[in-house]
Amino acid sequence: MTTNPMTGYFRNVWTASSSIFEGMVITLANMLRKPTTIQYPDRVPVPVVDTLPERYRGFLEADVNICTACKLCEQACPVSCIVIAVGKNAEGARGMTEFAIDISKCMYCGLCVEPCPTGAIRMTAEFEAATENIDHLVLRYVPEGGFVAPAKVKAALEMASPARGLLARAAVKRARVDAAGLRTALEARAEARAVAARAAAVAAPAAEAGAAQEAGAAPVKGAE
Numbered sequence: 385m386t387t388n389p390m391t392g393y394f395r396n397v398w399t400a401s402s403s404i405f406e407g408m409v410i411t412l413a414n415m416l417r418k419p420t421t422i423q424y425p426d427r428v429p430v431p432v433v434d435t436l437p438e439r440y441r442g443f444l445e446a447d448v449n450i451c452t453a454c455k456l457c458e459q460a461c462p463v464s465c466i467v468i469a470v471g472k473n474a475e476g477a478r479g480m481t482e483f484a485i486d487i488s489k490c491m492y493c494g495l496c497v498e499p500c501p502t503g504a505i506r507m508t509a510e511f512e513a514a515t516e517n518i519d520h521l522v523l524r525y526v527p528e529g530g531f532v533a534p535a536k537v538k539a540a541l542e543m544a545s546p547a548r549g550l551l552a553r554a555a556v557k558r559a560r561v562d563a564a565g566l567r568t569a570l571e572a573r574a575e576a577r578a579v580a581a582r583a584a585a586v587a588a589p590a591a592e593a594g595a596a597q598e599a600g601a602a603p604v605k606g607a608e
């Protein structure tokens with residue numbers, strides 16, 4: 385059966401017109417609906433941080449005023465991104481001279497938060513720290529040249545701590561100006577610690593084996 389050429393022509397005209405009409409209906413509907421685009425970060429009605437769930441894991445922060453300097457968090461970290469240095473001041477008092485967290489290495493696992501006896505170290509909802517300089521990702525909670533006396537657990541538990549995220553936000557800003565070279569120094573220290581731990585792990589079984597050998601070689605009383 386042959387198709388009338390005029391019928392085919394009008395069918396094509398109809399198909400083209402209805403396609404254009406359908407497209408224009410969709411365009412018109414999108415022109416009239418409320419936009420869903422968010423002009424992040426400067427034109428949002430509510431800061432994005434405030435819209436995140438309570439248990440969101442952003443940067444860690446440390447409230448050194450309620451920290452006991454026990455270093456449990458530092459020991460718990462599987463990637464050594466927390467560095468706490470404890471020393472003595474001119475009066476001979478013991479305190480923290482460094483408490484820094486390298487958030488470029490942090491895996492946000494939360495293992496450091498678990499053993500903290502006072503809640504001094506905690507996850508926040510903060511996540512904005514984009515930078516071209518990786519040194520800016522070391523958050524320092526004891527200021528450079530600072531000295532913070534360790535808190536007692538009981539007193540620390542009764543002390544009020546700033547709202548979650550404020551200390552991290554301040555630390556991110558501070559890192560832009562005072563963290564130059566700190567990351568390299570912390571990495572060197574963490575590496576030295578890891579090397580020492582590995583050496584101790586190797587030395588301990590060797591010493592045990594040596595002691596066992598000596599005990600085996602010693603004459604048994606009454607055997608001579």
Ligand code: SF4
Binds near residue numbers: 489
């Ligand atoms: S969250 Fe995990 S990786 Fe990050 S500092 Fe704590 S223990 Fe280390």
Ligand code: SF4
Binds near residue numbers: 457458499502503505
């Ligand atoms: S933050 Fe907590 S776990 Fe870490 S040193 Fe301070 S008190 Fe100890």
